[in-house]
Every structure is written in C-alpha cells, then in structure tokens.
Amino acid sequence: MKAKIIAFMALAILSASCSSDFLDEEPKSSLTAAQAYGSLGKIEPVLLGAITNWRNMQKDRAGLYTSLGTDEAQQGALQVTGDANQAGLDLYNGFLSQENQAIGQLWNDRWPVIEVAAQTIRALGTNTEDDSAKRDLLLGEASFLRATLMFELTQYWGEIPINDKAKTVEYGLKRQPLTLVYASIVADLERAIQKLPVTQSNPAFPAKGVAQALLGKVYLYAPEASGYRDYAKGKQWFEEVIKSGKYSLLPNYADVFSPDHANSSESLYEWQYNNNWPDNNQIQWQTGSRVLANIDQYAYFGGYDLILPTQYCYKDKTDGGIWEPGDVRKDASIRYDFTYKGVTPTLPAGFGGDELDPHVKKYEDIRVQGKQSFWNSGKNKPYIRYSDVLLNYAECLNELGNTAEAEGYVNQVRTRAFGGTLPAAMKWSGLSQTQFRDQILDERMRELAFEGWRRMDLNRTGKLVELVKARNKWAKQNGTIATFHSLYPIPIGEIKLNDEIGPENQNPGY
Template identity: 30%
Template sequence: MKKIILAGLVLSLYSCSGDFLNIYPETSLNEGNFYSSDEEIITLVNGCYTSLRDIEKRTHWVISELKSDVLDQQTSSVAGDFTTDRMDAVIAGSDNLALDDFWNFSYKGIYNCNKAISVLEGGSHVWSNPALKSRSSGEVYFLRALYYFNLVRQFGDVPVVTEPVTGLEAVNIKRSPVADIYALITEDLTKAQTHLEAATTVEENGRVNYGASLGLLGKVYLTTKNYPAAEVMLKKVIDLGKFSLLPDYKNVFDPANKDYKETLFSVQYSEAAAALSNQFIFFNAPYTSKGEVTNRPNIALSLAGNMRPSQDLIKSFEVGDKRKSVSIAYWRGPDWNGIVADLPYCAKYKAPQTAALNWAGDNFPVLRYSDILLMYAEVLNNLNRTAEAIPFVNQVRERAGLKPAAGLAKTQLDMLIEKERMLEFCFENQRWYDLVRRGRALEVMRAHGKQAPDAQVLAAIPSEQILINKLNQNTGY
C-alpha cells in the first residue's frame, strides 16, 4: 500500500462549474493548500470520484465481467494477453496486472476520500450554504464505502485506512477481517444517508444522492445476508418515488441523453478530453471490424480487446426479450481465422458521438432502479414472501417485453431472479459479484468450461502488496 498512499499525496482533481456534468481536465491541489472557500472544498470532493472513473474504464470489467460467464476473451496469435486470458480462464494469480491496478486505484480513491473527510470535519470554514457541506460529506462517505465494498468483495480481508497517512505509516497497516470492513462500510453509508438527506435541495445530476446511499446500503445488507435490514433500505428507495424504470431499456445507455431517472448513480464520462472519456466500444468491437463498429477507422482497436458476449449469455435470452438487441449486436465480417461470420459484441456502450479520437462519453451505471427492484424481490423471497416478491420481478420482465411470471415456488423464483440479473445487467460489472454472493461462482464457471479452482472465489492479493507491505496472501495462491 505504500506505493498507493504516496501516489495519493498529490490529488488528481477536476473542478466543476454549476452542474457537475461540466467537468474539465484534471488539475492538482498541493497537500499544503488551505481550503478557504466552498469552491475549493467542493473541488477537493470532486477528486474523490476520479479513481472510480479510472477503475470502471480500465480494470473493473476484467475482474468482474470477463471473469464471469457473460463475457469471453477471444484469443489468437495476436489477440489477448496474460492479464485478460488468465482472468477469463478464472486462474488469475497475484501477478495479474488488472488486480494490481484495481487495488492501486481503489486505495488512491480511499486516500482522496480520507483527505476530504479530514478537511470537511476538521476545518473552520463557514459555508455559504450548509446544504453544500452536507452534500459534500455525504459524497465522500458514500464513495469511501463503495471503494471498500468493491475491495472486500474481490479480496476478502483488506487493509483499512480511515485517515490520511504517510507511506511509512501505511506499511504497518495489515489486513482487517471482512466483518470489520463491512462494519465500516455500513457506518459510512449511514453517515452518507444523514448528510445527503439534508442536501436534497442541492442535488446535481452525476453526483451521489440520497437514494443512491439507501440503495447501496441495501446491496451491502443483501450481500451479507441481513435480509430484514436490506428490506428496509430497498423499500425506502422505492417509496421515495423519485426513481422509475425508463419505458425503453435502450434509453438507459444513450450517451446523447444521459439517464438520471432510472440510474441512481453512475460514473460520469465525457468525450471532451482523454482523461474524462472511456473507450468501452474500442475494447468490445470485434478487432477485425476495424472502424466499422466504432465509426473511427483512424483508431486502432485494442489487441487485448475482442471480448465477446458468451454463447451461454446469448442463449439465455427468451424470444422477444428487448434487452438482447440493446446488449448484443453483430458485425458480419472475417474472424481471426479469415472465415466470414456474424460476430457478436457488447453494444450497450456506443461509439463516440462527436470526438475525433477514441474518446467516448457513455456513463457507466453503478446502481439502477431495476437493480433495486430485483434485489428487493430477492430479499422478500429469502424472507419466505415469494408471492409478494414476484410483482417486483415482473416490473423488470414486462419492461423487457416478456410475459409476467406467476405461481413460482421459492426455489424457482430464486433462479429466475439470478437469470434476470444476468440479462438485465450484463456488461455492468455485476455478474461475478452476484455469483459469489449466491455461492454459485465456481459451479457456474466450471459448467461454463473454465478451470475455476476453489481459491478463485477471492482474488489474489497483488504480489507487490505482499512484497512491500508484507501482507498475507489468500489461501490457495
């Protein structure tokens, strides 16, 4: 962790003007800066989002979607690499670069949150609008909880850092038990809710909001199988009446008209600059399609890309499911072997709208209202209230153009919810976590033809962290 904390000593931040969506290229704030205005502290808080932006566009899809049964790496003599191939086979070890990057970006984000919390709680600045301070506090507690939630779901025990520390101090921080990490996540999200509930008058599109804090804590409780607490949190989101399913599934992913009605929280991207953009379509387009899918023939596709929707996923869609054509498209052309075929690719994330380079502005959803509905149904079903749960699943199915489910037993509804989550959230970094949470990760991946040793339920601690901070390794690596 020493490397991560040192990297955090210079905060990579971006400022905003008015609406949070008006994001600009990154600037830096010196560690010695004195924060004397609302704008300076808000800029500090904005920096807590930047690592999340890097995580989602660089590594999270490798360790969650590619590692699952919805996405497969297509390899050839020139495509694929050690990082993605090993993750796809579910045999990635401590030397996997995706795991190392995920760890580093996560702890950089945590450092930025800790710095912002220390300023917000320890400063003497008098805010011009107290609601802005409440919003800022809610944001950083939510984001720190999200960073830790993803870390604990990947690695299990991880080091807990709750205040700015030096690299030397960080070396002495060892892994904390999973229970302690979840206790911190719950505490942070509870604080976030209190702050964000007092800041509803200053909510901005793209920022963390009160509903998102409720929904994420509901997911945390579902993950830890605290079903009564999960029911309370998720029902609160539903009762807010603020969020709803968009009538057309495809509109959730339209970069020209970004969604803030169904999406409770998403990572914001913009094609205005390289640092603010994503390149999702350039990883997902068939490599041999050149510029026909991306509409950018001048931009070479990633050799490590050519990730394809799995046949297991494609076959799981029912006839008439409107989500299929939104999630998966086909390009007809020569494959790596020169044989012309209809090659599937992830179509949720579109080609750039106007940028001349490989800059795309699709937002990446972290928490959607359909997730709330399906989680709530799962909670009710686990509380033996199956008949009460079915209508919430049917809201999602009917939007997809499918017949409503009826008369299902508990085990039948349980498997239907798992399937609906697979189809609704494919390529949204949910599938691996769902399988692990349900205790089915290894079973499903072995049936999918992957090696999936028992150790792979938890990812390996990156070798650099073992070396520098003398952390113990997870069992089996």
C-alpha cells in the same frame, strides 16, 4: 512505506484537481495534508478530483476486467492468446496469481481515492467554518466515495485494510476481519444518507438515493461470515428508494443506454463521459469487433474484442441460453448483425475466429460514426439503476418468505422487457423460494448484462465455480477454476511494500 506511497498518490489527485491559483500558493511537492484539506474551499476541488478518478477506474480495459471470468462475459480468442496475464482472468490458471498485472491495477487504483476520502472525512471533523451545509455535503460525498470503493475491494479480495484516520493506530495497514470492514462501510453509508441531498445539480456527485441503494446491496451482498448479511435491512433500504417516488423505469429499455436519456429517472448514479479526451471512456474500443475496426476506424461498433458475451448470455433458451421470445433486451444488449454500409463482412484469415460472434452492444456510441474513432466512445456508464433496485428488493422479499410479492417486482421489470405488455406465459407466478433463487440470476443477466454486477452476484449466491466452469468457454476448456478463485489474490506489490501484509496473509490458494 505503503502508506507514504498512497498519500503521495492522493496528493497527486489533489494537485491535478486544484485550480492554478491554489497551486500557485505553494509548489506541488510541498503540499501537506493540512494545506490540502485546510478549508472547505480547498476540499471541494480535491473531492471532485477523487470522484473523477473513481470514474476513470470504469474506463477502457480496466473498467471491464471484473466482468471477465464470469458466465456472462469472456475474452475474445485473439485477446486470450495475446496477453497471458489478462487471459488468466478467464482461464483461472497460474497467471491468475499475485503477480497478475491486471489484478494489481484494480487494487492499486482504488486506494489513493480512498485516502482522499479518508483525509476529507478527518478534516471535516475539525472544520469550524460557518458554512455547515457545505461541510455536511462534502462529508456525505466523501463518506459515500470511501464506502463504495471499500465495498468493491472487500467483494473482490475479502479482508482488506481499513483507512480510518481516527483509528490509524488501532487498524494500521493490516487486513481487517470482515466484521470490521462491513461495519466501516455501513457507518460510512449511514452518514452519507444523512448528509447527502435528494438531488445534486451536478450528476457526477452522488445523491441520497444511490447511497440508500448501495446500503441495501451491502446487506444483500455481504458474506454470511461478516455477520452483515441481513435481508430485512436490505429490504428496508431498497424500499426507501422505491417509496421516495424519485425513480422509475424508462418505458423503452434501449433508451436507458441512449445519450439522449442520460441521467434519466431510472439512473440512481451513472459515471459521466463525453466523446472528447480525457472524458471519453474507450469502452467501445474493448467491446466492438476487430473486423469492423479493420474496415473503418470510424465505424461506431468497431473495436478489439476484449470482452464478448458467453454463449449462454447470447443464445436463446431453446438453444441453451437465457433469452425468451419477445424480450427486447436481447437486441438492445447484444449485437448479432455486423452489416456495415450495406455490406456483410466476412472473417479474415489470421483472426481469432470469434470476431463476428455476438458482441456487447450497450456501449456503442452512434455519435462517433463517421466523425471520430470508436476510441472516443463516451456514453455514460450505469452504476446503479432502478431496475437493479427492484430486482434486489425482490430477492430480499423472497429470502424473507414473501415470494409472491417478490414476483410482482420482477414482473415490473419484465413488463418493460416485453414492450410494455407482459404475456401471460412470461409472467412470474407460483414459484417456490428455491425456483425464484435460481431464476433471478438469469433475470439479472438479462437486465444488467455487462454492467459490472455479475461476479458479485455469482459469489454471493455461491455459484461462481459451478456456472463459470459450465458456461465460460475458457474456464471450461482449462478446467482449473476452484473455490478459492472466488477472491482475487492480494497483489505482490502490496505484499512487498506493506510491512503489515506478508506472504502468510495472502488469500488461500494463491
């Protein structure tokens, strides 16, 4: 039954993405997989629709859920009191359960897109049209799309089903061992690397570099139990990106998040948005201050406090946080000043009390100021940046015993962070392997805050419970976060609809 629902939702993606001429051939309700994927010309818009749906997962509230409950970000006080399911993501209480609607949305949104990718891969395997270049391109794109979503799902849920149409009888719909899951992801990414071009004319489509970087991440982030944690292979694939010469750091860190520098030399891939529905992302609606929203709906840094930096993320080192004097990333990433049109606002009664605490700044979109609501925010959102590649590469080097070389790559990132000249006191040098491991987590927060990698970083280093309990206000207050929270619960809807996943297959602790 679950397979039929996913297939139906996948066809809905297809129908929404196809041209009216194509839809006129048959009523939507009668489309079959054979018709939908019957030619390269039909597959192309279907795949674009799937990529658009992947982008849409990064929008609005749902695009920020996995950043909550970390040592980097937490909900605003009014949000915690207003939605018990959502609050559970930070409180780690009984509402973080198989009935949690936010968790259910994250799970359910991804499988129809995987279904489209899987159907595309199967159809291209039997396609005999003359345009082999287009067939290879579509195969590379579909393989990347399935891999990136499978990687995300297994990072958050562990063992998951594998949607491979060539092995439907073998795999069915049951959760598969991590070894098989990661083998599938690696195979998809190796195929994507082989088929994807170095550059795409449409930045919405992935190119070779992001597939190489993601494969490097797979080897770095895979759990030891999967058998795929391999620092040498991770190093190899990050090195491919570095040696390609295609990517470089922008000189000014703030420019990375400026619409004037969208799809820059630093971007391996970013999700494409603009200021008009349905292509806006509504991220500012969730990250800005409610105080400013009450003053002016056209204030570009207004919002409703879904996600705020933790104190550890916004404070200086001298005050128990991460920031070092002179690091320009601090003011580019976090808003401390809420002065608007010359007036410093005050906190009204009846609010949560933290609406004028430091807020996320990276996604503020000045283009809407005075013209559109901040709901129309539409800056591109980074997926993988070159600085991320350099830091991951440095981690692999450190784990392989080359700590001094690793420090050099971190210092490339830090040089930009200090305005182009790295003070001697801020240069990484002479660290032990263990010291490097500890410090790289802070460096990744400084460089990549609110870009969606923190939960994975904490899990792969075994630090989730320790650091979240110490630094996340709500998790610390509740005191119930435990080791089993490193994975999300399988949603109750999946258990009810999927005959091959029962209560006995739930992640431990839930």
